[in-house]
Amino acid sequence: MATASPSVFLLMVNGQVESAQFPEYDDLYCKYCFVYGQDWAPTAGLEEGISQITSKSQDVRQALVWNFPIDVTFKSTNPYGWPQIVLSVYGPDVFGNDVVRGYGAVHVPFSPGRHKRTIPMFVPESTSKLQKFTSLCLVASSDLQAAPPTGDK
Numbered sequence: 001m002a003t004a005s006p007s008v009f010l011l012m013v014n015g016q017v018e019s020a021q022f023p024e025y026d027d028l029y030c031k032y033c034f035v036y037g038q039d040w041a042p043t044a045g046l047e048e049g050i051s052q053i054t055s056k057s058q059d060v061r062q063a064l065v066w067n068f069p070i071d072v073t074f075k076s077t078n079p080y081g082w083p084q085i086v087l088s089v090y091g092p093d094v095f096g097n098d099v100v101r102g103y104g105a106v107h108v109p110f111s112p113g114r115h116k117r118t119i120p121m122f123v124p125e126s127t128s129k130l131q132k133f134t135s136l137c138l139v140a141s142s143d144l145q146a147a148p149p150t151g152d153k
Helices: 129-143
Strands: 009-020 029-035 041-045 048-050 064-076 084-092 098-107
Touching: 009 029, 009 084, 029 064
Parallel strands: none
Antiparallel strands: 009 064, 029 048, 029 084, 041 064, 084 098
16 A cells, blocks of 8 residues: 655745834945754745845835835745744944844744734944943944044155
């Protein structure tokens, strides 16, 4: 007697990372990736990506608009480890280095149809008083402008 192979189901994810609101930052980009259980496997599309850099809109919302497309298909034999999308938002610090400005995750919706998700973003914070003080000094020094050199030698 032949053993029956487990049945497989597909999960198709199509959508976009539309926008974000980080009022204190500008010139940000986002990365996404999917995390999922061991029984899940991507079969088509990209399971991670990186957007373009965007600037805040000029209206009162000051939204950062990406309209970043997502299109991926997964297969699995059971729903355990249902995929989650993880977003990370990056931007330059005062030295021009890319640093994380926020990150968050949400499960892919369980039911078919159109869905809109708002992902709360967690913003990293310095862990020690010295790091907090150093970051405050760096922010304060970045707000200062160097005076032009005088003719004195």
